[in-house]
Amino acid sequence: MGLPVHYQELEMTYANTIGRGVQVLAVTSSDSREGVSTLAEALALRSEAGGKKTLLVDLNMYHPSVDKRFVVLSKSDANLSNSDKLSVMNAEGTNICIVTAPTADSNQLRLRERDVLKMNIDSWRKAYDSIIIDTSPLNAINRSNIPAETVCSLSDGGILVVLAGKTTEISVQGAYTRLANAGARLLGTVINDRFNPSLSSELVRETYRLEKHLPGLMAKVRGMIRCSKFLNPVN
Numbered sequence: 001m002g003l004p005v006h007y008q009e010l011e012m013t014y015a016n017t018i019g020r021g022v023q024v025l026a027v028t029s030s031d032s033r034e035g036v037s038t039l040a041e042a043l044a045l046r047s048e049a050g051g052k053k054t055l056l057v058d059l060n061m062y063h064p065s066v067d068k069r070f071v072v073l074s075k076s077d078a079n080l081s082n083s084d085k086l087s088v089m090n091a092e093g094t095n096i097c098i099v100t101a102p103t104a105d106s107n108q109l110r111l112r113e114r115d116v117l118k119m120n121i122d123s124w125r126k127a128y129d130s131i132i133i134d135t136s137p138l139n140a141i142n143r144s145n146i147p148a149e150t151v152c153s154l155s156d157g158g159i160l161v162v163l164a165g166k167t168t169e170i171s172v173q174g175a176y177t178r179l180a181n182a183g184a185r186l187l188g189t190v191i192n193d194r195f196n197p198s199l200s201s202e203l204v205r206e207t208y209r210l211e212k213h214l215p216g217l218m219a220k221v222r223g224m225i226r227c228s229k230f231l232n233p234v235n
Contacts, residue, residue, distance in 0.1 A: 003038060003039070003041075003042035004042075004208075005042065005045050005046045005049050007042075008204075008226065010039075010042050010043070010046060011046070013039070013043065013159065013188075013190055014043060014046045014047070014050075016187070016188060017043075017157065017159065017187055017188075018043065018046075018047055018050075018052070018130050018132075019050075022156045022157050022187065023125060023128075023129070023130060023131060023156055024121060024124070024125065024131045024133070024154075024155040024156045024157075025043065025130070025131070025132050025133070025155060025156065025157060025158070025159065025187075026133045026135055026148070026151050026152040026155040026157070026158040026159070026184075027039050027040040027043070027132065027133065027134055027135065027158070027159050027161065028135040028136075028137070028138055028148045028151070028152060028158055028159070028160060028161070028175075029137050029138065029160060029161040029162070029163075029167075029175070030137060030138050030139050030160070030162070030167055030171040030172050030174060030175035031137050031139055031140070031163075031166075031167060031171055032062055032063055032137045032140060033063070033163070034137070034161045034162065034163040034166070034167060034192055035161050035163060035190075035192040035194065036060065036134055036135070036137075036161050037058075037060060037063070037065045037066070037069070037134050039159070039161055039190060040056065040132050040133070040134040041056065041066070041069055041134075043132050044056040044096055044130075044132045045094070045096070047129070047130040047132065048094055048095050048096050052128075052129035052130045053095070053097075053127075053128050053129045053130070054095070054096050054097070054128060054129065054130045054131075054132070055088065055096070055097045055098070055099065055124055055127075055128040055130070055131045055132070056070075056091075056096055056097070056098045056099070056132050056134070057086075057098070057099040057124075057131060057132070057133045057134065058098070058099060058100050058101040058134050059101065059111070059133055059134065059135050059136065059146050059148075059151055060101065060134045060135055060136050061101060061108060061136050061142065061144040061145050061146055062136040062137055062140045062142055062145065063136075064100070064101030065134075066098055066099075066100055066101065066134065067098075067100040067101070070091035070092070070094070070096070070098055080102065080107045080110055080111075080116075084110060084116050084119060084120070085119070085120060085123060086099050086102065086111075086120055087099065097128070105144065108144045108145075108146065111146050112146055112147065112150075114150060114154070117146070117150065117151065117154060118154050121154050121155070131155075133151055133155060135148035135151045135152065136148050138174070138175040138178045138179070139171060139174050139175060139178075147182075148178075149178040149179055149181070149182035149184055150182060152179055152182065152184035152185075152186075153179075153182040153183050153184040155184075155185075156185070157184075157185045157186070157187035158179065158184055158185065158186055158187060159186075159187055159188060159189070159190055160172075160175060160176075160179075160186060160188075160189045160190070161189075161190045161192055162189055162190070162191055162192065163192045163194065163195070164191050164192060164193050164194075164195065164196055165195045165196045166195065198231075198232075199231055200225055200226065200228070200231040200232050203225050203231070204222050204225050204226065207221050207222050207225075
């Protein structure tokens with residue numbers, strides 16, 4: 001399930017990254033299925049909604065999904081060209097450009113070379129206002145993996161997604177160590193409350209069921225919920 005671009009939590013993440021001038025943002029996690037691809041897609045859509053020329057790049061070789069989330073207008077494999085550049089395609093229904101995950105083993109190996117990856121990112125910087133990169137999990141080991149710590153170190157900054165109630169402390173510590181050793185700039189951590197949402201979050205989510213019929217009232221109700229000290233206690 002995608003994240004609506006008007007979600008307050010998404011807006012906070014956007015405002016503290018792309019909204020503050022971060023041009024190349026890597027979204028990563030310590031383990032798989034923590035919500036990285038969902039957040040990367042939502043940030044790309046939010047960037048587009050803000051009028052920025054946006055590129056969404058799928059380097060999540062552990063679980064590539066950008067090609068499943070968007071209908072590609074100019075369908076082709078994201079193989080490297082003779083100049084070692086990845087193919088950029090347009091997504092139907094949006095102004096977002098995308099790079100799908102490269103499938104050929106030879107291309108995956110080439111992208112492990114720091115200078116090849118850097119060349120691609122540098123070329124995207126010249127053409128796009130915002131570049132959001134969906135990476136593999138930091139602790140994942142598979143033969144096609146493009147190291148997430150390398151991607152993060154070549155970006156302006158990275159976000160670490162943590163799935164509350166599932167991700168272990170040891171796993172997060174291992175991810176932090178990899179990022180630090182690579183010299184990556186960690187901008188912050190996003191806690192995915194998918195399996196333990198707060199009462200406040202659940203009530204806000206429920207208001208969207210009536211959004212179509214009572215948009216003004218539901219907006220006021222959401223404001224009251226978010227401002228409630230009872231529903232949002234300070235720890």
